[in-house]
Amino acid sequence: MPNKSSSPSAAPALPAMSLAGVRVLDLSRVLAGPWCTQTLADLGADVIKVERPGSGDDTRAWGPPYLKNAEGADTSEAAYYLGANRNKRSIAIDIATPEGQALIRQLAAGVDVLVENFKVGDLARYGLDAQSLQAENPGLVVCSITGFGQSGPYQDRAGYDYAIQGMGGLMSVTGERDDLPGGGPQKVGVAVADLFTGLYATVAILAALRHRDATGQGQTIDMALLDTQLAMLANLGSNYLCTGKAPGRMGNAHQNIVPYQVFEAADGHVIVAVGNDNQFAKFCGILEQPAWAQDPRFASNAARVRHRELLVPLIAAVIKTQPRQHWLSAMEAAKVPCGPINNLAEAFADPHVQAREMTVAMPHPLSEQLRLVASPIKLSATPVRYRHAPPLLGQHSHELLREAGLDAAQIQALLATKVVA
Template sequence: MQQPPSPQALAGVRVLDLSRVLAGPWCTQTLADLGADVIKIERPGSGDDTRAWGPPYLQDGEGHDTSEAAYYLGANRNKRSLAVDLSRPEGQALVRRLAGQVDVLVENFKVGDLARYGLDAQSLRAEHPGLVICSITGFGQTGPYAERAGYDYAIQGMGGLMSVTGERDDLPGGGPQKVGVAVADLFTGMYATVAILAALRHRDATGQGQIVDMALFDTQLAMLANLGSNYLCSGKAPGRMGNAHQNIVPYQVFEASDGHLIVAVGNDRQFAKLCDIAGRPDWAADPRFATNAERVRHRTVLVPLLEDAIRQRSRAHWLAALEAAKVPCGPINSIAEALADPQAQARGAVVGMEHPLSPALRVVASPMKLSATPVQYRQAPPLLGQHSDEVLRQAGCTAEQIAAWREAGVIA
């Protein structure tokens, strides 16, 4: 007999998702993975912008492109889609009705835009004091930049990340670089998830909801982490270090005889083991290199010595020897290699889901491993308006009302 599915931590929590692109959908997908019922509100006809952000697109059973972009599929599983025209009074009334039936509303409209529809946080909270509303914008609800649109790329630049990402200016290829994925969006989505869960905890204790004001710019500043702290303690802004670490040496990419590898020495014991493997135990005893602080100060002396030594042998030799000695190291994999790695396979990093347009949809799994309330992959990223009738019937709307709204173009 098939066992019933395990309970989920957020079962019973309902979320109205008025967000699109990445930061908001990443937040709501995380909530959905944990068991929340997420209703994704989309514009009839086009839906979330990322549905068209391809190629690549999902392919059907015959290998032909469908209408669903891979970008969209990466951030919208476990949700239901309701296509509603918010420019119409009937559509606005529908969303206000739904807002009274959920626990959380997430939106990433520009500051002030939802007020035109009577869907701004203050209006909704006045009517539904237990509602948790999370607004995600580029710069937040206050400050001189509040009305600006915010995009991950620009935020990475404005928030200091690109000043510490990329090769040094004095080396070939030097200059600012963005990170390869939209980290400001993704971090904001994760911080928003944490804040929403905290607000729900408060709501459960007091009955009162609240407004969560999340900004990509604020998040980017926070995620500078140790580099922001470096500046505040020293008064000196860190610069770009390429693949090296600001505070630890050796902690960077090295070139072996047949390829590159990462060596990430985290303490003096590990450094001594590295020196033994390199056949140079004298380096660990050298006062210039004996402690991390001295290695950082004498980086320009030590690193060339290590480069010469590592270049003499193959990548496989170094990886095997370093792993055996428990010195942190690793290869530099492509995404294909990373997802095919035995560890990724063992951890279930890729999950298959049944999609209406393809039986072979695969998605990158959630990294959250909960022993009692595991993540479940209940539903593939929805087609535009796939659940409009279902959601509206559950909201108490009649078949006649739904048919009339569809005929008038209010829903799809």
């Protein structure tokens, strides 16, 4: 008799996910922590999102916009929350109560990772600090995400992405030049300090899990938004440390490469991103100015950076004479890096973006179809799967309590006292 799995009518088995079997207790809220745990969940981890009864994650109320129901009316779920919480299960627990604290300890004893973004020392007041939890679960990896870390003179301060972008130097290099109209400090359009911290936290957790698997020993991870903001300055941070001179704002130009900026065409704007001298020579040919590539003031990138104020106006005058598609087509044909400036509607409508399947539709309890930005992680053997829509507040409370070993009477008692919702 043939094996059932080989039967033509049998559904093909789905491949195991990279983090299948890893359990994560998520005590974080807003963005940096949830971004980290959503990435872990996308890779197959079972993420248990613990929220406050009644209100839940702060971002549930950060709207409009909100998810629309089948009739087109707003639901209770803000788009902000939906963007960072898929593939998780939600349980609502009041950790200010002894019963809630005991329940968190019980859940923490059965997971591999705990992620939290409470203020320094807050969880210790409840007996839920890393040392206490690891005494019961020595293999537990505890990742704390705060604005300023677990040490240093600012450790007790609350940390918010906007303030961190300012303190960490990002706003000093973002925005138009101070000597031009509109110059002055400018934040980035998305919360990059939060997002980068979430991604660095994910990397750190995976490293800690590898160590745990090899030794059986858990550890603590101390992630700070300010640390991450400084780290992500990349070449600009290195520029300062090598020269002692703080770089300033350059608008849409690059600190170290010319021409690498936005130019205005006859009917819009185009990005030119020349990365080497060979590309510059091709670019000069497109502009019908081949002599520029031989001019000693422009022949090398170092020379072009030094003579930026002379070269850029010359390029701008030529680009202005033709529509942007003329330049985009010519540069693409010559393999000179370039691009349009799309709004989000144009970006998501781009045929390449669609071919890369960068949106995903998921069924949601309040809507027939929820569209989300997909994960950018493309794994050949263990691909990302979209198993759970971002959960309603406490949607999985009963399920998770049963999995934790509580019987019906115990669950009912927790519900009656509003320790769990």
